[in-house]
Amino acid sequence: MRGAMFAGLALVLSAGAAQAQTAPKDRPPAVPIKASKIILVGDSTTQVLSGWGGSFCAYHVTSFAACVNLARGGRSTYSYRAEGSWDLALAEMKTRGFAKTWVLIQFGHNDQPGKPGRSTDLATEFPANLRLYVQEARAAGAEPILLTPLTRRQFKAGKLERDLDPWAEAIRKVAAELKVPLVDLNRRSADAVEALGPSMANRFAQVPPAREVAAAALAGTTIANPVAAVAQALPQDNAAVEPLGDARLAFDYTHLGPVGADFFSKMVADALAVAVPGMRPLLVP
Template identity: 85%
Template structure:
C-alpha cells in the first residue's frame, strides 16, 4: 500500500515538472495588434446611401475595426457644429489600437444652395479641412482626405462634373499639409463617364422611371418624376440631398447596393496605393 502511494506521488510530481517545463518552453503569446479605420463624411459615405457600409463589410480585414461615423446632409461646417466631430475625436482616442486612420470626405453639402450647410469655397471650406487634419493628428491618428464621390448627371452625353472645384480645393489642402489623398472624385467621375448615363443609373438606390430611362438613352439625365411630367427637368441636388438619412428614391447622388459595392472597391484600391502601410488591413 505504502509503495503504491509513493509511486503515485512520484508520478504526480514528475507530471507537474513536465507540465511546468512545457509551459516554460512555450513562446509567449503574441500581443493583438489591431488598427481602427474611422469614416467621416456625408450621405455618400454613410451606411445605406453611400460606399462606406460596403467598404467596412467587404474590404476591411479582421485586423482592423471599421467605424462609419458619416452622416447624411453634413458639410465641413455642420458636422462639427452639431457635435458629430466631438464623437469622432473620442473614437480616435479609444485605447488598445496600434494605429487609427481617419478617412474624411466632404464637398456635396458645402456647395451653395443648402442653408445651414454651405461653406465658402475659397475660405471656409479649406480652412475647415485643415482644422480637421490638425485635430486628427493631435489625437494621435492619421488623417486621409478623399475628394467627393461624383454625381452621375449628364448633359448631351457628357458628365456634369459639378464637384470639380471642391475636389481641387481638397487636393490643394492635401498637398499643403502632406496628407494622403484618395482622389475619389476623379476616379469615380472617369468611371461613370465611361459607362454613360444608362449603365451608371444602375448605381442608384431604386430603379428609374420610364422617362428617365428614355432621357438616359439620349445622353441626358432628368429628375425621376413621381407622376408623368409635362417636360423633363434637371435634378435639384439641394432637394434630393436632405439632412439625415437619404430618402429611398432614385437620384444621381446616392448609392444602392450595386453602387456601394462598385465604389467601395474603388476606395479600397486607391487607399492601398495612397497609404501602402494600410494594405494588410484591406481586402481587394
C-alpha cells in the first residue's frame, strides 16, 4: 500500500515538473522595455537637501526613468567642469541600454561676481561655457535642456529683487541660438514668489526665520537672519554668502527646505512636460 502511494506521488510530481518545463514555451515572447534616464546638473538650488532636485526625482519621475542628481553645491559653469563633475555626468550620458537620456543643466548663482574660483564673465565666459555643455551633451548621445536659475527670495518695499535676471537672459539666448529646450525657471519662480510676497515665501527656506526676520517680511522687506542676539536691519547679500559645497542648514533666501523643494520641483515638472513633449510620459504632475 505504501509503495503504491509513493509511486502515485512520484507520478504527480513528475507530471507537474514536466508541465512547469513546457508551460513557458506556450507563452508569447516578452517585449523588452527600455527605461530612459534623466540627469540633473547644477548647483545647490538643484542638489538634494537644499534644492528642488531631490523632490523632483522622488515624486515627479515615473519608474520608467532613472533620475540621477549630479548637482553640486557652490558650483558654477566653470568650477563644475574644472573639478571633474561634468566628466561624471558625461559618463552617465554615455551609459548604454537606455531608450533616451536627458540632461537638465541649471547654473547662474555661482557665476555671479564676488566668488573667487567660481564666478565667470557674464558677457563672454558664461555663455561660452553653456554652449560647450550643450555641444558635449549632444556628442555623448544625450538631449540637453537648459534651465534658468531658481530665483532668490529677497524683497524691498514689497517688490522682489530679481538679481539673477541678466544670467537668465544669457541662458535664454544660448537656448534660442542652439535650439535647446528651455525651462525658464527664473521667470516662473520669480513671478510665483513675488505673487506670494516675502512672508509666505519664507516658508520655502530650510528652517523658519527668526522673529525679527518674520516681522520685517510682514512689512514687505527681507533682512539678514541674525547671527547674534540683535539683528541688523540690512538686506542679506545671498550672492556673497552662498557656500561652496553643501548649503548650511540655516534660514536664507536662496536654499530650499521640503516645502520649497516640493513647490519648485512641481514647477519644473510641469514646465518640462510643455517644453519637452517626449518627456511627458515619464513625468508625474
